[in-house]
Amino acid sequence: MERPIxxxxxxxxxxxxxxxxxADNVHKLRDHLPGGAAAHVQSNxxxxxxxxxxxxxxxxxxxxLDVEETKVRVRVALPGMLSFxxxxxxxxxxxxxxDLLLEDKSKKS
Structure with missing residues (x-):
């Protein structure tokens, strides 16, 4: 059974x-997933x-992810195997x- 977060x-x-x-940081998600380079993130x-x-x-x-003026609402639908x-x-x-999603990369060299 699916488990929402x-x-x-x-x-x-x-x-x-x-x-x-x-938008600048979404590519970093793969680095934080099990499987590393084998993980795949599709964004739209x-x-x-x-x-x-x-x-x-x-x-x-x-x-x-719903981006609002003062917060980002994150909704994740975990399939049954991951609900644990x-x-x-x-x-x-x-x-x-x-920290991961809102880091400002524009100020780094």
């Missing part, structure tokens, strides 16, 4: 800057919503999701 990542960037940073923007299909170790996870990991995945999203 919903996390809000607060920010003070404004919608446009948060969108830009997520629709307005201020980023839809992701993440495939790793034979499992596909659908995720949606919902707690650790949710904790990791809350702890590091904002």
């Amino acid at each position: 919903e996390v809000e990542l607060p920010h003070k960037l404004g919608r446009d800057e948060a969108h830009r940073r997520i 923007w629709s307005g201020e919503t980023l839809n992701l299909d993440i495939t790793a170790m034979g499992q596909t996870v659908a995720a949606r 990991f919902a707690g650790p995945i949710e904790a990791a999203l809350k702890a590091k999701g904002g």
Whole structure:
């Protein structure tokens, strides 16, 4: 049975800057998935919503990020086999999701 996870990542960037940073950093997700280079992340923007299909170790996870003025709403639909990991995945999203997705690469050389 599918298990949804919903996390809000607060920010003070404004919608446009948060969108830009997520777009610049979405490629980093693969580095944080089991299977590393074998993992696949497909992303598609629709307005201020980023839809992701993440495939790793034979499992596909659908995720949606809604970029708002003061937060990013993350929704992840875990398939049955991964539902046992919902707690650790949710904790990791809350702890590091904002750092990973909203890091500002434009200020680094």
